[in-house]
Amino acid sequence: MDDVVRAIADPVRREILVMLRGERLTAGQIAGHFEISRPAVSRHLRVLRESGLVRDELVGRERLYEIDPAQLTPLSAWLAQFGQPLGWTHRFDALETEVHRTRRERRVSGAPDEKKENTA
Incomplete structure (x- = not known):
């Protein structure tokens, strides 16, 4: 390289x-x-x-x-590490993933969703 x-x-x-x-x-x-x-x-x-x-x-x-x-492939791969989301962007992505996972688990277990609780 x-x-x-x-x-x-x-x-x-x-x-x-x-x-x-x-x-x-x-x-x-x-x-x-x-x-x-x-x-x-x-x-x-x-x-x-x-x-x-x-x-x-x-x-x-x-x-x-x-x-x-x-x-150029090894150089491109090495440079790609600097294009990864850092800081808050990465944390927000992780939070979004966790929210989707929790909602999916609630639907599977039959627990009421927060939206349903607020409308009732």
Whole structure:
């Protein structure tokens, strides 16, 4: 996962990943989108390839690059822990679950529901 994080730390490499999201491109096509030298783009592609985020295939005389998102899965899973509800949101969710459980138990046992008691 550390190699992936290092690879996506650079804004040029992140932009290359976005470009490759929907299509396969040659190094020349990728380099055409940047104001940096072609050798610099090649170095960025090498870092992405070595991290496993990009793979390449030789087709005729051209090398086509495409994204390989499988390496992002462990990073996504690790980041997901920070998207979990915290604090009061989590407590309110637990309270709602408990209220529903209690109401269900009352219906099963035949105990009067609070709504029925208040209307009588």
